[in-house]
Structure formats: structure tokens, C-alpha cells
Amino acid sequence: MEEIKDLDVIEELLETKQYTRLRQKLSDINIADIAIILEELEEEELLKTFRILPKSMAADVFSYLEVENQQYIITSLSDREAANIINNLMADDATDFLEEMPANIVKKLLSHASADTRRDINHLLRYPESSAGSIMTVEYVDLKENMTVEDAIQRIRQIGVDSETINICYVLDPKRTLVGTVALRYLLISPPDAVIADIMHENVIYLNTLMDQEEVARQFQKYDFTSMPVADNEGRLVGIITVDDVVDILQEEATEDIEKMAAIVPSDRPYMKTGIFETSKKRIPWLLLLMISATFTGSIITSFENALSAVPMLTVFIPMLMSTSGNAGGQVSATIIRGLSSNEIGYRDIFKIIWKELRVAIICGVTLAAAYFVKLMLFDKSGIDVAVVICLTIISAVSIAKVVGCTLPIFAKRVGIDPAVMASPFISTVLDALTLMIYFSIATQVLHLS
Template identity: 80%
Template sequence: MEEIRDLEIIRELLETRQYTNLRQKVAEMNTADVAAILEEMEEEELLKVFRILPKSMAADVFSYLEVDHQQMIITSLSDKEAANIIDNLMADDATDLLEEMPANVVKKLLANASADTRRDINHLLRYPEDSAGSIMTVEYVDLKENMTVQDAINRIRQVGVDSETINICYVLDAKRTLVGTVALRYLLITPPDAVIGEMMHENVVFINTMMDQEEVARQFQKYDFTAMPVVDNENRLVGIITVDDIVDILQEEATEDIEKMAAIVPTDKPYMKTTVFETWKKRIPWLLLLMISATFTGSIITSFEDALSACVVLTAYIPMLMDTGGNAGGQASVTIIRGLSLNEIEFKDAFKVVWKEARVAVLCGLTLAAANFVKLLLFDRVTIAVAAVVCLTLVAAVFIAKIIGCLLPMLAKKIGFDPAVMASPFITTIVDALSLLIYFSIATAIMHI
């Protein structure tokens, strides 16, 4: 409600051209709140308000905006104004922005940016996408072992304003090798003449530049840090990653997994900003593949056409058996995929996982079969033979579905694929075909059709 009220006030000040009051109003607000309000505005309004923002907060507000709004603002500003925004962004945010922009715009921005900004951005751009090196920032406080506490505090005053965080300072030797860390709070309570090398924490947990961003997020979760140093193969400090970047990564990875599990090619655009054609392109590949694979199910039914004509009632239970098998496989696959993503399950645990899922499958299958057996006899009024065929198939289908559902994601992870691909739609197609084969095989054996 407060955000809506602020939006109305800002719009009123803008319409009545009370620019001084508008500038004062936004200057008193949190930068994230200002960005949220700008996101709700039309492009023309957004640009006007952004130009009115105090220079000291413009870059911070800019960093919170969606990429398409960032691009719109950058292309609307003069070269000098745009370069000023880039110079005041953290290096990792500036790099993310430039990666999304056309090459000609990037070239112009870098030409007008400061030499330090160009160096930092070019440094980050050389790392593979989704690696620790590509998401780190190069703005941090570094200290030397032979510094005194007073020297360190003076160093923080000198470079701290432009640093991502000053809560943790990183101690380097002459070769810029990371040898320790010092928390700001210890610097504040330690005598000024104490030597950094004698008080630093030497057992440093660090991240390699080539580590995948998903693994980086796990390291943050494991150690509960707000920032972690990033080193190259020679253990030289090249940057740091902060927890705000990890929150973005977790959201991005979770969204990507959900889309893959729903048989959608992942996209980095919000739903409302994705065109119909783009949405079609992301969904149609898997739909085509699944449709083609589902033709095998039709082939199985066709091959048992004579059996079905001999006992037509069997046809009525095909959807139930296929759906139940698919649901059972989906339950197992989602559980295992989540366990794999959290590193709770590894491929070496395959036997334990299969053994557990097998017992769960038997219990679920027998429960479903018992309930279905009663329904078939009391409500559907079928023969005991038909009820037996349906219920035995149900047990077998659930068992096979859960085994496939737990094994496929683990096999995918082992050979280098994303386990999320082996989710409900893919597994359902396989289980449907197997369920039908089992169904007709049992029917043939019991009813001799």
C-alpha cells in the first residue's frame, strides 16, 4: 500500500512539475523502493524521474531495475551520462548489463567509461558464463601482512567507499596470494599498533574462478558467509562474491529447474515481458518431442487391438493406469532432483535410493490396488478377473514408475546432463508405454484373450 501511495505522490509531483519537491521525495526513499516505483511507470515518466534523481543514488537505483529498463535508460542518456552510470555501478552489475546490450552500444559505453571501469569489466568478461569469475566483483578491501591496524583502517577509509563490502578485509602477500582475512570489528577493538599478519584468520575458505555458480551458492549455504573470496589457479585473489549475488543465483537456478521440469526451454525474461512468439519457441521443442514419443503408446494399443475387442471393459481403465504411473514416477523424480540439487544425494547412493523407492512403491502400489479392487467390484461391477488384471497392473506400474523416476535423474547427473530434464513429462511418456505393455501382458495371461 505504501508503495502505491508513493507512486501516486511521485506522479502528482511530476505532473505538476514540482521537480525540487520530487527530488527531495525520492532522495529520502530507499533505492530499492525507488526502483520498484520506476518499474511501474511508463517509459517517459521513468526517464524523467531517473534524470531528476540525485547523482549519488542514480547508479544504485539503476542496479535494481529490470534489464530492459536499464537498456532503455542507457540508450536514452547522453554518452557522458551513460558512462557516469557505468562508472558508478559495481563491476559485476556493469558487466551483467553490458552482456545484455548490443555490441555497438557496449563499444560506445566502454569508450566513454573510465580506464579502471574498462579494466574491471574486461576482466570479468573473460570468464565463462555462470562461473564464479563471471559473477564476482573486483571491488574489495585488500591489506598487507606487515600493515598495522592503523594502516589498515586508513586503507579502508581510502578504498572502502567504492568497495562492495568492508566487513571482511582480505590479506595478501607480495604475490597477491590470499593468506588470510580480518573482520572489521576486530580492527576496531584491536590496538592501533598491532600487526595484521599476527591477528588475521589464516584458515580461509575460498572459491575458484571456474566454479559453477550453483556450487558457489552451496558453499554460501554451507558456511553461512555474507561474502567469499574468489581466487585463480595460483590462489591469487581476483575478486569477491557477496550474498546479494547468491540470492539472485538461487532464484535464477530455481526458475530454470522449474521450467526444465515442466518441459520448457529456460528463459531469462519475466513471463509478462516475454512475447507470444518467444513463449512458443520455448515450449514447442519439448512438446514436439513428447508428442512423437507418445506415438509409441498408440502403437502399443493398436498392437493389442484384438485383445481389447475381446474384452472392451479393459479400455476404460487405460487412462487411470497411465495417469497413476506417471504421477508415481513424477513424485519420485521431483524428490530425487531436489536431493541432487542440494547435494543430499549422489550417484554412489543409487542402490540405497532404489531400495528405498522400491519399498515405497510396493506400499503405495498395494494401497492403491486394494482401494481400486473394492471400487471395481462394488461400483464398476466387473468380474474378479478384470479387477485382478487392473490391480496387478497398478502395483507393477507404480513400482516401475518409481524406480525409473529415481534412477533417470541420477543417471542424467552422472553423464553431465541437468537432472531437471528427467522430470514428469519425460518420465510419464516412458511409464505410459511400459504400463500398457504390462497391462496387456497380464490381461493376456489371466484372461487368455
């Protein structure tokens, strides 16, 4: 609500050309809220408002904007203004931005950026996408073991303004190997002449540059840190990752998993920024695959055409049986996928999981079958033989669904496939075919159909 009020005020100030008041108003608003407001403005007003921003805020606000608006702003500014924005961005934010830009714009921006900025950006671009090295920042406070607390505080004053965080400082030896950390609070309460080596924490937990970003998020969750150092294979400190980066990782990974579970090829662009053809292109491949796989269901029904002709009532229960098995499989697959993503379960647990899910399946299947048996007898007036077929199918289908739902994601993870791909509707398609085969097999035996 407050953002809407601020937006109205800013639009009014722009319309009446009260730029001094506008600049003052912007200075009183949080940078993240300014970015949200700018996203609501037309392009001309957005650029005008961005130019009015105090220089100390411009780069920070820029880092919060959507890529399309970042590109519009950067291509509308002069070379000097654009370079100033890039130079004032944190190295990780600048790298993320440049990765989304066309090559000609990147080349132009880097040619006008400072030597330090070019070095930091080129350093981060070396690492694989979605690795710890690609999301870290190189702005941090480093100290030496032989420094005194007074020296350390003086160094923080010198470089702290341009650092991502000063809450944790990193102690390096002459080879830049990470040997310890020291929290700012310990520096503040220690005597000025105390030596860093005596007060630092030596048992340092750090991330490797090639660690996957999902594992990075798990490490933050495990240790409850607000920042973690990133070191290369030789233990040399090359950057840090802060908790705000982890929040972005979690959102990105969750969105990707949801899209895969819905049979959509993941997209890096927001929904409202994606065109209809691009959206269609992301969905068509999976729809085609699922449509082709669903033809097996039709083939199974065709192969049991005689049974259906002899007992037409069997057709009525097909949707219910397929839906029940799909729901049962979907329940367990969602649980297993979540357990795999959080490292709660692994391949070694597969037999324990199958044994547990089989027992759960028996309880669920018998309960569902009993409830449906009552319905068949009291309301549908079905014969006892048909009721037996339906109830046996429910128990069997739920059991198979639970086993398939728990094993497919685990096997997928084992062979290097994202387990989310094995979620509904993929599992539902597999279970539809299995359920029909079970149904008609039981019907053929119980009802003595040829």
C-alpha cells in the same frame, strides 16, 4: 501498499512539475523501491524521474531496473551521463548490464568509461558464463600482513566507500596470494598497534574462478558466509562474491529448473517481457518431442487391439493406470532431482535408492490396489478376473514408476545432462508406454486373451 502510495505521489509531482519536491521525495525512498516505482512509469516519465535522482543514488537505482529500461535510459542519456552511470556501477553490475546490450552500444559506453572501469569489466568478461568469475565483483578491501590495525582502518576509510563490503577484509602477500581474512569487528576491538598477521584468520575458504554458480551457492549454504573470496588457480585473489549475488543465483537456477521440469526451454527474460513468438519458440521443441514419443503409446494400444475387442471394459481403466504410474514416477523424480541439486545424493547411492524406492513402491502399490479392488467389487461390479488384472497392474506399474523415476535423473546427472530435464512430463511419457505394456501383458495372461 507503501510503493503504491509513493507511486501516486511521484506521478502527481511529475504532473504538476514540482521537481524540487520530487527530488526530495525520492531521496527519502529506498533505492530498490525507487526502481520498482520507475518500472511502473511510462518511458518519458521514467527518464525524467531518473534524471531528477540525486547523483549519489542514480547508479544504484539503475542496477535494480529491468534490462529493457536500463537500455532505454542509457541510450537516452548523453555520452557523459551514460559514462558516469557505468563508472559508478559496481563492476559486476556493469558487466551484467553490458552483456545484455548490443555490441555497438557496449563499444560506445566503454569508449567513454574510465580506464579503471574498462579494466574491471574486461577482466570479468574473460570468465565463462555462470562461473564464479563471471558473477564476482572486484571491489573489495585488501590488506597486507605487516599492516597495523591503525593502518588497516585508515585504508578502509580510503577505499571502503567504493567496496562491495567492508565487513570482511582480505589479507594478501606481495604476490597477491590470499593468506588470510580479518573481520572488521576484530579491527575495531584490537589495539591500534596490533599487526594484521597476528589477528587474521589463516584458514581461508575460497572459491575458484571457474567454479559453477550452483556450486558457489552450495558453498555459501554450507559455510553460512555473507561473502566469499574468489581466487585463480594460483591462489591469487581476483574478486569476491556476496550473499546478494547468491540470492540472484538461487532464483535464476530455480526458475531454470522449473522451466525444464515443465518441458520449456529456459529463457533469460521475464515472462511479461517475452513476446508471444519467442515464448512459442521456447515451448514448441519439447511439445514436438513429447508428441512424437507419445505415438508409441498409440502403437502399443493398436498392437493389443484384439484384447480390447474381447474385453472392452479394459479400455475404461487405461487413463487411471497411466495417471497413477505417472504420479508415482513424478513424486520420486522430484525428490531425487532435489537431492541431486543439493548434493544430498549422488551416483554412488543409486542402489540404495532403488532398494528403498522398491520397498516404498510395494507399500504404495499394495495400498492403492487394495483400495481400488474394493471400488471395483462394490461400485463397478467388475468380475474378479478383471479386478485381479487391474490390481496386479497397479502394483507393477507403481513399482516400475518408482524405479524409473529415481534412476533416470541420476543417470542424466552422471552423463552431464541436467536432471530437471528428466522430470514430468518426460518421465510420464516413458511411464505411459511401460504401464500399457504391463497392463496388456497381465491382461493377456490372466484373461487368456490371444
